[in-house]
Amino acid sequence: MRYNHAALFAEVADALPDRECLVFRDRRLTFAALSERVNRLANLLLSQGITIHQRRASLQPWESGQDHVALYLLNGNEYVEGMLGAAAARAASLNVNYRYVEAELAYLFNDANARAIIYHARFAPTLAAVLPDLEHPPALLLQVADESGNALLPGALDYEQALASASPARPDVEPDPDDLYVLYTGGTTGMPKGVLWTQAGILESGIGAFLPEGTFEVDTVAEGAALIAQSEPAVVLPLPPLMHGAAQWMALAGLLGGGKLVFPDVVDKLDAPAIWELIDREGVQRMNMVGNAFATPLCDEFERGDYSGASVQLVGVGGAITSASVKQRILTLLPQAVIADVAGSSETGSQLTNISTAAAPATSGSFLPAAGTCVVAEDHTRVLEPGDPATGWLARENQIPLGYLNDQAKTERTFVEVDGRRMALPGDRARHLADNTVELLGRDSVTINSGGEKIFAEEVEHALIAHPGIQDVVVVGRPSERWGSEVVAIVATKPGQDPTDAELLADTKTRLARYKLPKAFIRVPAVLRSPAGKADYRWAKDLAAGSALPV
Structure with missing residues (x-):
């Protein structure tokens, strides 16, 4: 069975209407309540004509036939509603780096041709300066109120008022597994690019490992939702901003897996005391973070404060260096936990994993490959067998993206055929070692020729x-x-x-x-x-x- 995120969420919500699924500040939403908010947003988008216009089968890999909804937001329920609401309307949401300056934002909105922008009020002044530079002004601006108290931009709608006036009924469209999931790259080494996945593809590649066994073997979405409803729910805490792919995947895995998604009260910075208080209060079982930059201050605060952390079962790390010594420190503080050091990219999903537990010393740099992961020769002519001493390109086949939005040349450079198999080669260098582990060397764009x-x-x-x-x-x-x-x-x-x-x-x-x-x-x-x-x-x-x- 292949799934669309919105369709699966709707069925899970029908199966578990009274189960609490999202906690953020004073909001505690059940699946039924969140589903209603998602429907209202989808119907609002549809009322503005924001939906699908061309079927996937008629398009090139770098083309989109759907309208795009930009999420210029900090973490919170509105971000999740934006992703699922856009999908329910058969539009495609996209992540916006809220640290971007005006020129970067103008580039992103123009590159994506954003038909709707959902944004926190604190970003209104920056957005106001950007709007005159957009080639195609958005049809809909939705402003989410926050502590800034900034007034609505001209023509913008207040998010809560707009949802309240929209229909709570299930939208009169049928989301498709081949509808797009769009994830913009970070742009830390070059201009951001919109990676085009199908909803089904990213679900299997980046999220599916957290769903019950058999979820992809059933014949209907309802049967898949029934399996999920019978499974043990997890309490999930994504710590990075949801504009980061790994945080989105953790959040979606929690909700689509029938669990509870929680966010700290403070979301514009890493507030370690607030995070540990939330973990103990809500019984967080799975959390993810980005490298030493997140892990070190969290460990420092745990040692200073009076926290339990006993509920934590899985700590996902990735996106930046998490040294073996810091992993060991986490395991000393949370000996019951498993650390999953996950490597991947916007173009491959979760691709490599290094598991650490209190039973053995933590290591770093070597990973077990996920299904479909391999190392391809420098000249793209063959797949390197385990034990081949050559350095090659880290690659993945099977569930991979279609291409880059509006960029045929980059799509054809990154998604190539090797031995007749279509693969994603996003630019990471690696070696496939004899024990079948992969030594990850780093992104070729930051390789130094000395x-x-x-x-x-x-x-x-x-x-x-x-x-x-x-x-x-x-x-x-x-x-x-x-x-x-x-x-x-x-x-x-x-x-x-x-x-x-x-x-x-x-x-x-x-x-x-x-x-x-x-x-x-x-x-x-x-x-x-x-x-x-x-x-x-x-x-x-x-x-x-x-x-x-x-x-």
């Missing part, structure tokens, strides 16, 4: 972060007359520690070949990362070149 040798920035970052005095690190190349490009490490040290360059080099050379060692260290109070925790390599390169300031 003295004729390829050096993978993330490999150097993993080696540096193991030093006990390093809080965070990002590695880039900068022009060098001697080497062509040289390795530069931008580091933030832990409070009270200040290792010298010589000490860092001495420690790092025990894990790296000499030619990979940094030629220079730049110390900063903090490494600049996106709200999703991903390093900003453009900022780092500018800093290494002397054209940017530390944050």
